[in-house]
Amino acid sequence: MAKMVGNRVTEMVRIGQVIKKNARGDLNLVKVRAQNMKIDRRLMMYFPSKKDRWCLDENNSTKVGDIVVMRHLERPVAREVFTKIGEIMFQVGNVRDPLTGRLCRGTEYVDETSRFQEQTRRGSSESVDNKKKSENKET
Incomplete structure (x- = not known):
């Protein structure tokens, strides 16, 4: 219209x-x-x-x-x-500062490279934890 x-x-x-x-x-x-x-x-x-x-x-x-x-x-x-x-x-979920265009969490800026490394590290540690849980269930 x-x-x-x-x-x-x-x-x-x-x-x-x-x-x-x-x-x-x-x-x-x-x-x-x-x-x-x-x-x-x-x-x-x-x-x-x-x-x-x-x-x-x-x-x-x-x-x-x-x-x-x-x-x-x-x-x-x-x-x-x-x-x-x-x-x-x-x-x-993707909060960006309108002036700088950088991701932020609350009032702090998020370093995107460290965030990516943290996510990959969490993913690998979660898979190890899941393997341990499945081994414990089998025994």
């Missing part, structure tokens, strides 16, 4: 969080919760209101918890599906 602003056409987009995944037939659908700010005319204050929408995930690349951009489809795919996932802004 496009909107005329002056003499140019702008595309309507929303930002929301994926809260549910579902597959209907050959469609990969995700439910995305977007937040609107509604005004209370009596108090003259804005209050948040949430709305859930079904979106088409063409690449099936989203996970529950991702922050995504929703864009309107030219044609609705189903009765209640009229938006699609444009792009993933923030993936769940």
Whole structure:
């Protein structure tokens, strides 16, 4: 859905969080919760209101918890599906500093090379532990 602003056409987009995944037939659908700010005319204050929408995930690349951009489809795919996932802004579990682009955990930066070494070391030590457990069960 496009909107005329002056003499140019702008595309309507929303930002929301994926809260549910579902597959209907050959469609990969995700439910995305977007937040609107509604005004209370009596108090003259804005209050948040949430709305859930079904979106088409063409690449099936989203996970529950991702922050995504929703864009309107030219044609609705189903009765209640009229938006699609444009792009993933923030993936769940991969927190990056917006200024430097480096991974961070809380307020500390994560050294990616030491993180990779730690994961490989944990993987090898877990496999040794699993072998010991299986040997103990056999005896």
